Amino acid sequence: MILIAGPCVMESRENVMKIAESLRKYADDDRIDFYFKASFDKANRTSLESFRGPGLEEGMRIFEEVKSAFGYKTLTDVHETWQVPKVAETVDVLQIPAFLCRQTDLLVAAAKTDCIVNIKKGQFMVPADMQYSVLKVLKTRGYESADYETSEKAGVWLTERGSTFGYGNLVVDMRAFPIMRRFAPVIFDATHSVQMPGQGGKTGGDSSFVPYLARAAAAAGVDGFFFETHFDPSIALSDGPNMIRLETLESLLEQIVKIREIVE
Numbered sequence: 334m335i336l337i338a339g340p341c342v343m344e345s346r347e348n349v350m351k352i353a354e355s356l357r358k359y360a361d362d363d364r365i366d367f368y369f370k371a372s373f374d375k376a377n378r379t380s381l382e383s384f385r386g387p388g389l390e391e392g393m394r395i396f397e398e399v400k401s402a403f404g405y406k407t408l409t410d411v412h413e414t415w416q417v418p419k420v421a422e423t424v425d426v427l428q429i430p431a432f433l434c435r436q437t438d439l440l441v442a443a444a445k446t447d448c449i450v451n452i453k454k455g456q457f458m459v460p461a462d463m464q465y466s467v468l469k470v471l472k473t474r475g476y477e478s479a480d481y482e483t484s485e486k487a488g489v490w491l492t493e494r495g496s497t498f499g500y501g502n503l504v505v506d507m508r509a510f511p512i513m514r515r516f517a518p519v520i521f522d523a524t525h526s527v528q529m530p531g532q533g534g535k536t537g538g539d540s541s542f543v544p545y546l547a548r549a550a551a552a553a554g555v556d557g558f559f560f561e562t563h564f565d566p567s568i569a570l571s572d573g574p575n576m577i578r579l580e581t582l583e584s585l586l587e588q589i590v591k592i593r594e595i596v597e
Contacts, residue, residue, distance in 0.1 A: 334593060335490075335520060335557025337408055337426075337451075338582065339370035341572040342386045346395050352562065353399050355579050360405055364590055368426060369405040370559070371395075375571050376412040377432055384570040389416060393423045408451065414442040421446035431455045431494060431525075434466050444473035449488040451520065456497040460509040463491055464516040484517035492559060494522035501529050505546055510553045521550040522559040527575045538575030540566065544585050551592040558589065 336359055340352050349371055360367040373392020375385045386392060396407050400423075408426035411417050412433065421427060427443045429436070431453040443450045450470050454463050467479040470489050484490070491513045495503030505526050513519045523546055529537040547558060563569045566576040577585070 334365055334590065335368070335518070336365045336586070337368045337370045337520065337557065337559040338562055340563055340569070341561045341576060342372045342375050342384065342570060343392055343395055344384070344570045345387075346398070349395050349399065350402065352564070352579070353403055353405065355564075356405075356562075357403060358583075359586070360403065365586075366557070367405065368408045369399055369403070370408045370428075370561070372410050372571075373420075374410075374412065376410075377430065389419060393419065396423050411439065411443065414438050417442040417446060421448050425449060426451050426490075428492075429453060429466075434458065434463070437469055440466060440469040441473050444470040449490060451490040451492055452517075453492045453494055453522065454509070454513065456495060456503060458496075460493070460506075460512040463513055467491065467516045479516040481514055481517060489517050490520055490556075491517045492520040492522050493526075493555075494559075495526040495528075497530065503528055503530075505550075507549060507553045510550065510555050514554070514556070518556040520557040520559050521547065521555045523547040523550065524559070524561045524572070524575045524577060528572070529574075536572065536574075538572070540575050540577050543575070543577050544581075544588070547585060547589055548592055551589045552596055554596055 343349050359365050373386050406425040409424050410428045410430050411420050426449040428451045434452050434455045452466050464479045474487050476483050493509050495505045497503050510519055523543050527538050527542045561576045562579050562582050563576050566573040
C-alpha cells in the first residue's frame with residue numbers, strides 16, 4: 334500500500350523535521366510504501382495574505398535534510414514548468430495540483446524527468462477524462478496507451494480528491510476509483526476530500542469525515558492514501574480544518590490495512 338503523508342506546507346524547518354520524525358514508523362512498516370509529503374509553495378491559496386511556504390530553494394534544502402536524516406522518498410507539488418528540473422533533482426515524486434491537471438506543458442515537463450508523476454484529478458474533471466492527462470505523460474515517456482500496467486511501469490499515478498458542484502463542498506463518488514484504475518494506480522487524497530472551499534476568504538473543511546471516506550476507499554480497492562497531518566491542526570498555517578492529528582493517522586492506518594486485507 335502506498336502512503337503519502339506529511340504537513341500541508343513547510344511551516345518551518347523545525348516543524349517539518351519534527352513531523353518527519355513522527356512518521357518514521359510507517360517507513361519501517363513492510364506493508365507500506367511510504368512517501369513524505371510537504372509543499373514548498375502553496376501557490377493556489379485563497380487569499381494573497383495566506384502563508385505560502387519557504388520557497389523553492391529553502392524547500393529543497395529541507396527535503397535534502399529529510400532524506401539525509403530519515404532516508405524517506407519524498408513528494409511535492411510543482412506549479413510551473415521552470416520549477417520542474419530543480420525540484421526533480423531532489424524529490425522522488427512530482428505532484429501535479431488538481432487545478433493544473435490538464436496543463437500540457439507542466440505534464441510534459443514532469444514526464445521528461447525520472448520522477449514518478451502523481452496527477453491529482455481536478456474537482457471539475459470527469460474521472461474517465463483523466464486518461465488524457467495520463468496519456469500526455471505516457472506518450473512523452475514513449476508509450477502509446479494508458480492502462481494500469483503501463484502507468485505502473487512508467488511511474489504515473491492518479492489521485493482522487495472529490496468533485497465540486499459549486500455549493501461549498503467536495504463529493505467523493507466511489508465509482509471514480511475503478512474508473513481511474515483502468516488508466517493508472519489510484520491514490521485517495523482523504524484530507525483534501527473534506528475541504529469546504531470558499532469559507533469567507535479561506536478554505537474550510539471538516540476532518541471528522543476523513544476516517545469514513547478513507548475506510549470506504551480502502552474497501553473500494555485503491556492503491557494508496559494521501560494524508561496531510563500535524564501535531565495540532567488548529568494552528569496549522571494551511572489546510573488545518575481538513576488535516577488529521579498524527580495519533581489519528583496511526584489508528585486509521587491500522588483499520589485501512591485490515592480492510593484492504595479482507596478485500597484482497
